[in-house]
Amino acid sequence: MSANYANDHLRVIDSLYQLLDRQQGDQRIETMINLSEAYRLISYDKSLKTGQDAVSYAEAEGFQRLKGKVLKSMGISAFQSDDYELALEYYDQAIVAYEKANDQASKSAVLNNIGLVYKKMGDSDKALDYYQQAYAIQFEMNDTKAYASTSNNMASLYYQRGELDKAFDTYYQLQLIFLSMQDSLHYAQVTHNKANVYWQWDQNEKALQLLDEAGSIYLTFNATLDLSRVYYTQGLIYAYDFGDYDRALEKFNLTLDLREKLGNPYGTANVMINVANIWMEQERYEDAFAFYKRGLSIHESIGHTDGILMAYYYMGLANQKIGKYSESNYWLEKCQAKSIAVNSRLYEDVILEARMRNAAATGNYEGFLVYFDQFVIARDSLSNAYKTLQSVDAQNRNQLKEMEAKIDQLNETNKQYRKSLTNYQNSFYALLGLLFLVLAYSILKVLLLALKRTKAKATKKEENLPI
Numbered sequence: 001m002s003a004n005y006a007n008d009h010l011r012v013i014d015s016l017y018q019l020l021d022r023q024q025g026d027q028r029i030e031t032m033i034n035l036s037e038a039y040r041l042i043s044y045d046k047s048l049k050t051g052q053d054a055v056s057y058a059e060a061e062g063f064q065r066l067k068g069k070v071l072k073s074m075g076i077s078a079f080q081s082d083d084y085e086l087a088l089e090y091y092d093q094a095i096v097a098y099e100k101a102n103d104q105a106s107k108s109a110v111l112n113n114i115g116l117v118y119k120k121m122g123d124s125d126k127a128l129d130y131y132q133q134a135y136a137i138q139f140e141m142n143d144t145k146a147y148a149s150t151s152n153n154m155a156s157l158y159y160q161r162g163e164l165d166k167a168f169d170t171y172y173q174l175q176l177i178f179l180s181m182q183d184s185l186h187y188a189q190v191t192h193n194k195a196n197v198y199w200q201w202d203q204n205e206k207a208l209q210l211l212d213e214a215g216s217i218y219l220t221f222n223a224t225l226d227l228s229r230v231y232y233t234q235g236l237i238y239a240y241d242f243g244d245y246d247r248a249l250e251k252f253n254l255t256l257d258l259r260e261k262l263g264n265p266y267g268t269a270n271v272m273i274n275v276a277n278i279w280m281e282q283e284r285y286e287d288a289f290a291f292y293k294r295g296l297s298i299h300e301s302i303g304h305t306d307g308i309l310m311a312y313y314y315m316g317l318a319n320q321k322i323g324k325y326s327e328s329n330y331w332l333e334k335c336q337a338k339s340i341a342v343n344s345r346l347y348e349d350v351i352l353e354a355r356m357r358n359a360a361a362t363g364n365y366e367g368f369l370v371y372f373d374q375f376v377i378a379r380d381s382l383s384n385a386y387k388t389l390q391s392v393d394a395q396n397r398n399q400l401k402e403m404e405a406k407i408d409q410l411n412e413t414n415k416q417y418r419k420s421l422t423n424y425q426n427s428f429y430a431l432l433g434l435l436f437l438v439l440a441y442s443i444l445k446v447l448l449l450a451l452k453r454t455k456a457k458a459t460k461k462e463e464n465l466p467i
Contacts, residue, residue, distance in 0.1 A: 010042070013035065013039065016031055016034055016035045016038060017035070019031050020032065020035065025061065026061075026063060026066055028057065029054055029058050029063060029070065030066070032050060032051075032053060032054035032070070033054060033073050035050050036048075036051040036054060036070070036073060036074065036077065037073060037077070040077050040081075044077070044081050047077050048074060051070055051071075051073060051074040052074075055067055055071060055074075058070060064098075064101040065097070065098065065106070067097040068094045068095075068096075068098040068101060068103065068106055068107075068110075071090045071091070071093045071094035072094040072106070072109070072110050074090045075087045075090035075091040075094060075110070075113060076113070079116070079117060082302075082303060084121050088117055091113055091114050091117070092114075094106075094110045095107055095111070098110065104137050104141060105137075105141060105146070108133075108137035108141075108146065111133045111137070112130070112131060114130045115128070115129075115134065115150075115153060116153065119157060119160075120305075122305050122341060123342075123343070124157055124161055124342065124344070125343060128157055131150055131153050131154045134147075134150045135147050135151065135154070138150060145181075148177050148178065148186070151170055152174060152190065154170060155167045155170035155171050158170065159193070159197065159200075159346075160344055161343060161344060161345055162344070162345030162346050162348060164200055164201065167193075168194065171190050171193050171194040171197065172194070174186075174190040175187060175190050175191065175194070184217055184221070185218075185223060188213070188214040188217035188218055189214070189226060191213055191214045192214040192226070192229065192230060192233070194210055195207040195208075195210035195211045195214065198210065199241075202241070204237050204242070207233075207237060208237060211233055211234055214230055215227060215230040215231075218230060224261075225258070225259075225264065225267075227258065228254075228255040228258035228259050228262070228264070228267065229267075231251045231255035232251070232252070232255040232267070232270065232274075234251045235248045235250075235251030235252040235255065235271075235274065236274060238251060239252075239277065240277075245282070248274075249278060252271050252274060252278075255267075256268065256271045256275075259271065265298050265302055266298065266299060266302055266304040268298065269295040269296075269298035269299050269304070269311075270295070270310065272291045272292075272294055272295040272298075273291065273295035273307075273310060273311055273314055274314075275291055276288040276289070276290075276291035276295065277314055277317075277318070279291070280317075280318050285318075288318060292315050292318065296308065296311035296312075305338070305342050305344075306344075308338060309335055309338055309344065309346070309347055312331050312332070312334045312335035313331070313335045313347050313351065315331040316328045316329070316330075316331035316332035316335060316351075316354055317354060319331065320357065320358060323361075325361055328358055329355065329358055332355055335347055336351050339351070
């Protein structure tokens with residue numbers, strides 16, 4: 001953290017303390033929450049201490065909903081500090097408070113956050129369970145924005161687990177939702193994720209087409225981080241599917257520049273590992289292994305499971321390339337063990353393929369046959385899933401086009417309604433003006449007649465006055 005940034009934070013904290021001295025009740029609790037969150041980047045301990053003071057105050061004043069809000073905020077603080085067990089404790093307490101306040105919407109948000117914690121911890125089963133609990137509440141409440149966000153988390157988990165058909169179906173449904181909401185940025189993000197599924201199915205041209213679509217929207221919104229992800233995925237496709245290393249390095253350099261400026265450590269580490277892979281192809285072995293180690297070190301330091309798996313796998317392939325088969329098996333076994341521990345199937349078939357090659361290279365034919373059988377089963381399962389969904393995707397594309405046409409038609413109808421309404425308003429105002437003139441003329445005429453009569457009466461009275 002820079003000195004200027006820290007000083008700005010301290011000034012914010014001082015102003016919050018000054019405000020706190022003049023407040024009571026729910027406003028005081030809201031300020032205490034802001035103060036706790038302001039401490040997140042300055043002092044984790046003070047952040048939690050301030051939050052706990054707010055919890056005690058809310059409990060004493062009987063503000064259960066605000067108590068839940070404080071506990072949720074403290075859970076986020078613990079999560080951001082990688083203190084996952086403590087985050088779960090705070091989230092559990094927040095749910096109890098929200099249940100007492102009968103605040104189902106806030107409860108569902110906490111359930112979603114618990115899912116995020118378990119995903120980070122590598123327990124995808126529990127993560128999915130909590131996502132589904134959150135989704136059920138949000139769907140029942142017809143909170144489209146909330147259940148769309150939770151659905152996106154579920155789709156991401158399906159993708160991580162290698163359940164590509166479920167991921168694809170969920171992303172498609174999300175496309176329809178965000179299209180109907182005219183939420184272009186989230187539509188682009190889902191389209192990007194859908195492109196990743198196509199890439200896993202080796203439908204690379206379709207993947208690049210969707211990536212270009214998403215990237216053009218990101219540019220419009222100046223969504224730098226999302227744009228860096230598009231460049232990254234394009235780099236992967238050019239490197240591993242087309243073998244176009246020059247174009248791949250061009251894309252990787254674009255994303256590396258953006259991610260370093262954004263301060264995105266795990267994204268930077270991912271790019272490093274893939275640049276290392278290209279250098280392996282170019283026989284720059286020393287540079288490649290230096291980048292592998294740097295990338296792995298970053299992922300391990302921040303506990304990024306997907307990044308660790310990727311580093312293990314590619315280090316296995318790199319050692320295989322230079323004939324160090326024992327070292328290759330070491331890293332592949334680590335990748336396989338980690339995948340099982342976190343219930344991820346993303347690298348299942350490619351690990352088997354690599355182990356099969358190592359067995360063949362070392363003359364281990366018995367092991368080769370074992371890995372070959374497992375590899376065929378995994379590959380057939382993936383191929384069948386794609387074939388099953390090809391027809392579904394065709395139907396989905398037609399429905400998507402129909403939805404776009406309906407929305408365009410609705411927009412045009414709305415324009416006509418607005419135009420008609422403007423005409424009606426103008427006509428109404430003109431008629432109103434005319435009526436006003438007629439009414440004013442009538443009133444004036446009546447007044448003049450009344451005045452004339454009054455003068456006549458006055459004249460008669462004057463004629464009868466005594467002299």
